[in-house]
Amino acid sequence: MAKPTVLLIEDDPDIVEMVRYNLEREGFSVLSAARxxxxxxxxxxxxxxxxxLDLMLPGMDGLEVCRRLRADHAxxxxxxxxxxxxxxxxxxxxxxxxxxxEYVRKPFSPRELVxxxxxxxxxxxxxxxxxxxxRVEIQDLVLDLGRYEASVHGAPLxxxxxxxxLLWALVRRPGRVFTRSxxxxxITAGECVILDRNVDVHVSSIRRKLGNAGExxxxxxxxxxxxxx
Amino acid sequence: MAKPTVLLIEDDPDIVEMVRYNLEREGFSVLSAARxxxxxxxxxxxxxxxxxLDLMLPGMDGLEVCRRLRADHAxxxxxxxxxxxxxxxxxxxxxxxxxxxEYVRKPFSPRELVxxxxxxxxxxxxxxxxxxxxRVEIQDLVLDLGRYEASVHGAPLxxxxxxxxLLWALVRRPGRVFTRSxxxxxITAGECVILDRNVDVHVSSIRRKLGNAGExxxxxxxxxxxxxx
DNA sequence: CGGTATCTTTGCGGTTTCTTCATGCTCCGC
DNA sequence: GCGGAGCATGAAGAAACCGCAAAGATACCG
Numbered sequence: 227m228a229k230p231t232v233l234l235i236e237d238d239p240d241i242v243e244m245v246r247y248n249l250e251r252e253g254f255s256v257l258s259a260a261r262x263x264x265x266x267x268x269x270x271x272x273x274x275x276x277x278x279l280d281l282m283l284p285g286m287d288g289l290e291v292c293r294r295l296r297a298d299h300a301x302x303x304x305x306x307x308x309x310x311x312x313x314x315x316x317x318x319x320x321x322x323x324x325x326x327x328e329y330v331r332k333p334f335s336p337r338e339l340v341x342x343x344x345x346x347x348x349x350x351x352x353x354x355x356x357x358x359x360x361r362v363e364i365q366d367l368v369l370d371l372g373r374y375e376a377s378v379h380g381a382p383l384x385x386x387x388x389x390x391x392l393l394w395a396l397v398r399r400p401g402r403v404f405t406r407s408x409x410x411x412x413i414t415a416g417e418c419v420i421l422d423r424n425v426d427v428h429v430s431s432i433r434r435k436l437g438n439a440g441e442x443x444x445x446x447x448x449x450x451x452x453x454x455x
Numbered sequence: 456m457a458k459p460t461v462l463l464i465e466d467d468p469d470i471v472e473m474v475r476y477n478l479e480r481e482g483f484s485v486l487s488a489a490r491x492x493x494x495x496x497x498x499x500x501x502x503x504x505x506x507x508l509d510l511m512l513p514g515m516d517g518l519e520v521c522r523r524l525r526a527d528h529a530x531x532x533x534x535x536x537x538x539x540x541x542x543x544x545x546x547x548x549x550x551x552x553x554x555x556x557e558y559v560r561k562p563f564s565p566r567e568l569v570x571x572x573x574x575x576x577x578x579x580x581x582x583x584x585x586x587x588x589x590r591v592e593i594q595d596l597v598l599d600l601g602r603y604e605a606s607v608h609g610a611p612l613x614x615x616x617x618x619x620x621l622l623w624a625l626v627r628r629p630g631r632v633f634t635r636s637x638x639x640x641x642i643t644a645g646e647c648v649i650l651d652r653n654v655d656v657h658v659s660s661i662r663r664k665l666g667n668a669g670e671x672x673x674x675x676x677x678x679x680x681x682x683x684x
Numbered sequence: 685c686g687g688t689a690t691c692t693t694t695g696c697g698g699t700t701t702c703t704t705c706a707t708g709c710t711c712c713g714c
Numbered sequence: 715g716c717g718g719a720g721c722a723t724g725a726a727g728a729a730a731c732c733g734c735a736a737a738g739a740t741a742c743c744g
Contacts, residue, residue, distance in 0.1 A: 319562045322562050322563065322564035322565070323473065323564075323565060325564070325565075325566060326564055327564050327566055327567055328564070337648075337650070338648055341648035341649075341650070342648060344636065345636065345640070345648065348634075348636060348637075349570070372630075372631050372632065373630045373631060373632060373681070374632040374675050374678055374681075375630075386676070386677070386700085386701060386702085387676065387677030387678060387701080387702095388701075388702070413702095420702085420703065420704090421703075421704070423703090423704075423705085423721090424702075424703055424704075426721065426722065426723085427702085427703075427704085427722090427723080427724095428702090429722090430721095430722055430723055430724095431723090433722095434723095445720095445721070445722090447710095447711070447712085447719095447720065447721080448719090448720070615689080615690060615691080616690080616691095617690080617691065642691095649691085649692065649693090650692075650693070650694095652692090652693075652694085652732095653691080653692055653693070655732065655733070655734090656691085656692075656693085656733090656734085656735095657691085658733090659732095659733060659734060659735095662733095674731095674732070674733090676700075676701080676731070676732075677700095677701080677730085677731070
């Protein structure tokens with residue numbers, strides 16, 4: 227998982243500037259397009275995590291963009307947040323029917339925008355996450371994602387967030403080998419980049435906390451780590 | 456598994472049409488009623504898997520429908536999703552008291568609606584007892600949703616609305632970890648957006664009011680909060 | 685309209701956790 | 715057995731996180 231990408235389709239350069247500044251400051255990577263066609267094309271090629279879409283665009287308008295994104299297989303599930311000017315209430319309704327997920331009225335506060343984008347991402351990502359396994363047992367080790375708890379032999383462990391994420395990644399697919407950078411991404415959830423060696427440190431500390439069960443984590447020399455199965 | 460059935464109680468034919476179209480396309484079977492009495496009757500006779508309920512109805516309003524569904528043995532644990540128009544915040548509060556499980560603000564996107572209905576069904580199938588609980592006791596703490604009252608050791612607490620909702624969300628599913636933004640959604644019922652950090656403040660104030668029982672709320676560092684079980 | 689309770693945001697300080705670095709150890713081919 | 719690359723681990727500075735207090739904003743009520 228990398229830094230979340232936002233595609234902004236908007237023709238007013240001031241707004242583009244403002245949104246870009248605020249989203250980048252909050253750790254998003256921002257793409258932008260001033261015209262509808264361009265936006266659809268970009269969405270198809272780069273597939274962002276969210277689309278912010280102005281309703282009023284020169285050429286192809288926001289509704290049409292929305293329809294096209296929904297029509298294309300690559301972008302059909304992409305969360306779309308619509309930016310509307312005040313008093314376009316009916317357009318909002320149409321927009322939602324056409325497949326937008328959220329809307330924000332102009333003028334909007336940067337804070338609100340960021341919060342909405344976050345909420346949208348969260349909802350989008352938790353949808354399939356619920357379907358995924360939330361609990362894993364392997365020998366004496368039990369991990370429960372929903373409760374954020376780990377235990378060995380029934381004795382609870384106190385893992386930090388990074389440790390938990392790392393262990394979760396390994397244990398979820400026993401036998402499969404992960405490179406250090408794969409694991410680093412799991413730890414940071416793609417938010418930032420860390421050195422591969424850091425993974426060693428976390429592994430070391432996990433092993434210490436696991437005690438005997440520490441042997442569950444096998445070092446694969448020259449490659450990375452895996453969980454024994 | 457058979458096609459899940461949704462009962463929509465809503466007087467605006469446009470919305471009925473829109474919801475029906477979208478839910479059927481997604482594989483649901485849809486019943487509808489334009490009036491509250493009719494809806495209650497239908498719910499009793501056909502017992503759907505979910506009820507979508509408009510708050511503003513001619514005749515018997517949504518809240519009353521909700522109460523009746525909760526009063527009847529056949530429908531007592533039916534998941535209810537409430538449709539609310541903008542600015543009906545106070546009604547939303549009452550809706551929570553009466554025992555609705557989810558809210559969607561109008562205007563809503565069909566995709567969001569479908570997603571919520573799915574989420575509701577999934578939750579209902581996983582924890583059938585949870586949906587309709589109106590009272591929770593955990594150690595010395597008692598929360599009563601119907602009366603909007605909380606007490607520790609029998610001594611009543613004076614919680615604000617935000618505090619009550621937050622605590623209710625935590626206590627209803629002990630052990631499960633909630634992120635700050637999930638909790639923020641619970642507090643505002645999706646009406647507006649607040650900063651994650653605000654959740655800390657409410658938690659802090661709840662803990663103070665709970666006294667010793669404040670330890671029931673555990674901080675999960677780097678993740679959020681949960682209720683000890 | 686004014687007063688009050690509640691909600692939201694903000695900033696600081698203490699604490700934990702993360703990251704990096706340096707050092708010593710292990711494994712492996714030769 | 716030796717050398718070297720790769721790994722383990724301790725330590726320390728940097729960063730993130732949380733609790734709390736206090737102030738500004740908003741909603742509520744008479």
